[in-house]
Every structure is written in C-alpha cells, then in structure tokens.
Amino acid sequence: MARVKKKIRQEQLIEKVKNKPFLTDEELAKQLDVSVQTIRLDRLELGIPELRGRIRKMAENAxxxxxxxxxxxxxxxxxxxxxxxxxxxxxxxxxxxxxxxxxxxxxxxxxxxxxxxxxxxxxxxxxxxxxxxxxxxxxxxxxxxxxxxxxxxxxxxxxxxxxxxxxxxxxxxxxxxxxxxxxxxx
Amino acid sequence: MARVKKKIRQEQLIEKVKNKPFLTDEELAKQLDVSVQTIRLDRLELGIPELRGRIRKMAENAxxxxxxxxxxxxxxxxxxxxxxxxxxxxxxxxxxxxxxxxxxxxxxxxxxxxxxxxxxxxxxxxxxxxxxxxxxxxxxxxxxxxxxxxxxxxxxxxxxxxxxxxxxxxxxxxxxxxxxxxxxxx
Structure with missing residues (x-):
C-alpha cells in the first residue's frame, strides 16, 4: 500500500514539475501533503533536478x-x-x-x-x-x-x-x- | 535706410531666436536673407549667445x-x-x-x-x-x-x-x- 501511495505521489510530482517548473520543494511538499524531505528523496529517485537547476536548464534551452x-x-x-x-x-x-x-x-x-x-x-x-x-x-x-x-x-x-x-x-x-x-x- | 533695415532685421532675429532657439546661424541667415557673418555680428551686438550656449542655458533652466x-x-x-x-x-x-x-x-x-x-x-x-x-x-x-x-x-x-x-x-x-x-x- 505504501508502495502504491509512493508511486501515485511520484507521478503527481512529475506532473506538477512539468506544468509548473518554478515550484519550490516547499511548495511541492505542501501541495502533495508530504514533508520537504520526501520531495527531495523523490526528486533524487526520479532524477528531477532542484529548482535552480530546472530553471538553468530551461533558460539555456530558451x-x-x-x-x-x-x-x-x-x-x-x-x-x-x-x-x-x-x-x-x-x-x-x-x-x-x-x-x-x-x-x-x-x-x-x-x-x-x-x-x-x-x-x-x-x-x-x-x-x-x-x-x-x-x-x-x-x-x-x-x-x-x-x-x-x-x-x-x-x-x-x-x-x-x-x-x-x-x-x-x-x-x-x-x-x-x-x-x-x-x-x-x- | 541701411540703419533702418538693420534695426528691422535685428528685431526679426530676436523674435526668431525667441520662438525657435534651436535655429543655427546658417538657418537664421537663410531665413533673414543675409550672410552668416551678418548674423554673427548681429548676435554679438545684441548679446545673443551662439546656438550651443543658448541650448546649454535653456537646459540648465529646465x-x-x-x-x-x-x-x-x-x-x-x-x-x-x-x-x-x-x-x-x-x-x-x-x-x-x-x-x-x-x-x-x-x-x-x-x-x-x-x-x-x-x-x-x-x-x-x-x-x-x-x-x-x-x-x-x-x-x-x-x-x-x-x-x-x-x-x-x-x-x-x-x-x-x-x-x-x-x-x-x-x-x-x-x-x-x-x-x-x-x-x-x-
């Protein structure tokens, strides 16, 4: 059950970061109702860079x-x-x-x-x-x-x-x- | 007669410089149908500064x-x-x-x-x-x-x-x- 919850949360995280790449870890944690620590671990696992990195990458592309x-x-x-x-x-x-x-x-x-x-x-x-x-x-x-x-x-x-x-x-x-x-x- | 002409011209010069302070000596000469030299002498006599001086004075005031x-x-x-x-x-x-x-x-x-x-x-x-x-x-x-x-x-x-x-x-x-x-x- 915990694994299913985690999977759903990570899918939501991917979706959120895709739609609103400027959300901070704090904002993501609030929206997904988990701790900031959990968001960081999820990001690591999923290979999603931190906010600054996401912005830098987008900026280069742009x-x-x-x-x-x-x-x-x-x-x-x-x-x-x-x-x-x-x-x-x-x-x-x-x-x-x-x-x-x-x-x-x-x-x-x-x-x-x-x-x-x-x-x-x-x-x-x-x-x-x-x-x-x-x-x-x-x-x-x-x-x-x-x-x-x-x-x-x-x-x-x-x-x-x-x-x-x-x-x-x-x-x-x-x-x-x-x-x-x-x-x-x- | 020459003196009357000069007086009229100098009055016109004063009027022109007052209305359009950005006119150059060349433009003033053309408009009053005299030489640039005449305009310069008139300005000296009347105490009207040269174009750059007029602009500088206006700028300071402004x-x-x-x-x-x-x-x-x-x-x-x-x-x-x-x-x-x-x-x-x-x-x-x-x-x-x-x-x-x-x-x-x-x-x-x-x-x-x-x-x-x-x-x-x-x-x-x-x-x-x-x-x-x-x-x-x-x-x-x-x-x-x-x-x-x-x-x-x-x-x-x-x-x-x-x-x-x-x-x-x-x-x-x-x-x-x-x-x-x-x-x-x-």
Missing part, C-alpha cells in the same frame, strides 16, 4: 531558440520559450532601477522586459515593435522578482499581436499589448 | 525646474521645460542602443525618453506612470538625434494626460500618450 533578436538582448532572464507561441522571463528589481524620490521602479524596465520578450517569441529572422499599449497596475519596489509571460494571440501576415502579463510574487503589476512586425525569410 | 522626478532621471538631455505644461528633450542614438541584427534602435529608448519627459513636466512632488499607448512610426538608426516634445493636454484630479511626439531631423518617428498620476502636496 536562449538557444530566440531568432528575431539576440538572446542577450532580452531584458531580464529568459527562462522559457516556445517559439512562435509564448515565453517567460524573470527580472529582479535592483536599487538602480527605481526613482530616487519615490523608490518606485521606473516604468521603462517593465516596458523593456515585456517588449524584448514579445520580440523574442516571434518566429522570424528579424522583428521591430510597431505599437504598444501598456498599463502599470501596482507600483513595483526594490527586491521584487517580476515574471513576465508573453503570448502571441493573433497573427495577420507579418504582424504579431502579443500580450504580456507581468506578476510579482503576489499579483499582476503590469500588462501590455504589442504589435510586433517581422520580416525576412523564415 | 533641469532646475523638474519636480516629480530627479532631473538626472530624464532619459536624454532635457533642454526646455515649462512646468505643468510642456517640455523638450534630446536623445542621441548611439551604437549600444540598437539591436544587433537589424541595427534599429531598441524601442525601449524612445519609450524611456518619452516616459521620463512626461513625468518631468508634471508640477507635483511625485508621479508615477499609469498608462502608455505608443506607436513606432519609422525605424531609428545610429547617429539620429531625437527631439521629443511633451505636452499636458488634460488634467483630471491627479491624473495628467500627456502627449509626446518624437522627431528625428526629418520626420516624426514615434508618438505616445501617457496617463501620469501624481501625489504629494504641491
């Missing part, structure tokens, strides 16, 4: 896939990319990114993260931003880790309509719609 | 007036500011500002120039960007000098509706509408 711009031109760290479809990047807000008077992050950084991610997910040799409509929902401060998720919602000829939503640890702080225009032979 | 952000947080060079009304900044596009593949300026820079200028013209102790709708009209390349002009078109409570239009030497390359939100005692 960066190798970027076409329309150079992968080092993505603002923040590109951690997932499904070319022609979607992508995820991470930007840590540091002290040099905030306005002196308000200690609120300069809007340019959230814009740059979103804009460069939108370009990175386009499956074309070159691209340029045509239009952007952006909304700052919540002020962002030093230390926050911003996860931006971009998705191509429509393609018309060489025009890509892309939505980007950016969250900190607790809520959505920024969202943007871009029209990115591509050119060059695929 | 920078001293910024309230909602620190003046060094304006992206590019702030060269004119009518607080609570309008402002002008200059951004030179350098090699580190373009995408490697296309040699086209990264959209973030035009955005940053416009966004920080929009904040700089707000007459309030603090401000933050709420919404931005931007349009990239023409690709921008290394060496171009971008003049952004921002204007407050409407104020509703603590919300400022600001338009920014950015030109290179020949045409409009970018335009943006911002809603900037202010707070703090005036």
């Amino acid at each position: 960066q190798n896939k970027v076409k329309a711009i150079q992968s080092n031109e993505v603002v923040g760290e590109l951690i997932d990319l499904e070319l022609g479809h979607s992508g995820i990047s991470l930007l840590k807000i540091t002290e040099d990114m905030v306005f002196g008077k308000t200690q609120i992050a300069k809007g340019h950084f959230m814009f740059s993260q979103a804009d460069s991610l939108a370009m990175a997910i386009v499956d074309a040799p070159m691209a340029v931003t045509g239009v952007a409509n952006v909304k700052y929902k919540v002020p962002v401060h030093v230390g926050e880790k911003l996860i931006a998720k971009a998705e191509i919602v429509k393609v018309r000829g060489n025009k890509y309509f892309i939505w980007v939503k950016t969250h900190n640890e607790t809520q959505e702080v920024f969202r943007a719609k871009f029209i990115v225009v591509s050119w060059g032979e695929k | 920078q001293n007036k910024v309230k909602a952000i620190q003046s060094n947080e304006v992206v590019g060079e702030l060269i004119d500011l009518e607080l609570g009304h309008s402002g002008i900044s200059l951004l030179k596009i350098t090699e580190d500002m373009v995408f490697g593949k296309t040699q086209i300026a990264k959209g973030h820079f035009m955005f940053s120039q416009a966004d920080s200028l929009a904040m700089a013209i707000v007459d309030a102790p603090m401000a933050v960007t709420g919404v931005a709708n931007v349009k990239y009209k023409v690709p921008v390349h290394v060496g171009e000098k971008l003049i952004a002009k921002a204007e407050i078109v409407k104020v509703r409570g603590n919300k400022y509706f600001i338009w920014v239009k950015t030109h290179n030497e020949t045409q409009e390359v970018f335009r943006a509408k911002f809603i900037v939100v202010s707070w703090g005692e005036k």
Whole structure:
C-alpha cells in the first residue's frame, strides 16, 4: 500500500514539475501533503533536478531558440520559450532601477522586459515593435522578482499581436499589448 | 535706410531666436536673407549667445525646474521645460542602443525618453506612470538625434494626460500618450 501511495505521489510530482517548473520543494511538499524531505528523496529517485537547476536548464534551452533578436538582448532572464507561441522571463528589481524620490521602479524596465520578450517569441529572422499599449497596475519596489509571460494571440501576415502579463510574487503589476512586425525569410 | 533695415532685421532675429532657439546661424541667415557673418555680428551686438550656449542655458533652466522626478532621471538631455505644461528633450542614438541584427534602435529608448519627459513636466512632488499607448512610426538608426516634445493636454484630479511626439531631423518617428498620476502636496 505504501508502495502504491509512493508511486501515485511520484507521478503527481512529475506532473506538477512539468506544468509548473518554478515550484519550490516547499511548495511541492505542501501541495502533495508530504514533508520537504520526501520531495527531495523523490526528486533524487526520479532524477528531477532542484529548482535552480530546472530553471538553468530551461533558460539555456530558451536562449538557444530566440531568432528575431539576440538572446542577450532580452531584458531580464529568459527562462522559457516556445517559439512562435509564448515565453517567460524573470527580472529582479535592483536599487538602480527605481526613482530616487519615490523608490518606485521606473516604468521603462517593465516596458523593456515585456517588449524584448514579445520580440523574442516571434518566429522570424528579424522583428521591430510597431505599437504598444501598456498599463502599470501596482507600483513595483526594490527586491521584487517580476515574471513576465508573453503570448502571441493573433497573427495577420507579418504582424504579431502579443500580450504580456507581468506578476510579482503576489499579483499582476503590469500588462501590455504589442504589435510586433517581422520580416525576412523564415 | 541701411540703419533702418538693420534695426528691422535685428528685431526679426530676436523674435526668431525667441520662438525657435534651436535655429543655427546658417538657418537664421537663410531665413533673414543675409550672410552668416551678418548674423554673427548681429548676435554679438545684441548679446545673443551662439546656438550651443543658448541650448546649454535653456537646459540648465529646465533641469532646475523638474519636480516629480530627479532631473538626472530624464532619459536624454532635457533642454526646455515649462512646468505643468510642456517640455523638450534630446536623445542621441548611439551604437549600444540598437539591436544587433537589424541595427534599429531598441524601442525601449524612445519609450524611456518619452516616459521620463512626461513625468518631468508634471508640477507635483511625485508621479508615477499609469498608462502608455505608443506607436513606432519609422525605424531609428545610429547617429539620429531625437527631439521629443511633451505636452499636458488634460488634467483630471491627479491624473495628467500627456502627449509626446518624437522627431528625428526629418520626420516624426514615434508618438505616445501617457496617463501620469501624481501625489504629494504641491
């Protein structure tokens, strides 16, 4: 019976890590209602790397896939990319990114993260931003880790309509719609 | 008669420099249909500084007036500011500002120039960007000098509706509408 329980739990673990690779061992333990120690042993047994390793591997894969711009031109760290479809990047807000008077992050950084991610997910040799409509929902401060998720919602000829939503640890702080225009032979 | 002509010309010169302080001596000479030498002598006589001096003086004045952000947080060079009304900044596009593949300026820079200028013209102790709708009209390349002009078109409570239009030497390359939100005692 214990063996059956373990098998089911490990299958659930594999499924969870596949769907949400950013879950920490603590979060996985909570969700599967076991100890963190159990999660670590399961990971070892199953050959699932720890969180940092999973992110590093995803990031390498993602960066190798970027076409329309150079992968080092993505603002923040590109951690997932499904070319022609979607992508995820991470930007840590540091002290040099905030306005002196308000200690609120300069809007340019959230814009740059979103804009460069939108370009990175386009499956074309070159691209340029045509239009952007952006909304700052919540002020962002030093230390926050911003996860931006971009998705191509429509393609018309060489025009890509892309939505980007950016969250900190607790809520959505920024969202943007871009029209990115591509050119060059695929 | 020559003296009358000179007086009229010098009055025209004063008027022109007042309205368009960025005109070069060459442009002034053309517009007043005299030689560049004549313009220089007129300027000397009238105590009008040369173009660079005029810009430097305007820039100093402008920078001293910024309230909602620190003046060094304006992206590019702030060269004119009518607080609570309008402002002008200059951004030179350098090699580190373009995408490697296309040699086209990264959209973030035009955005940053416009966004920080929009904040700089707000007459309030603090401000933050709420919404931005931007349009990239023409690709921008290394060496171009971008003049952004921002204007407050409407104020509703603590919300400022600001338009920014950015030109290179020949045409409009970018335009943006911002809603900037202010707070703090005036």
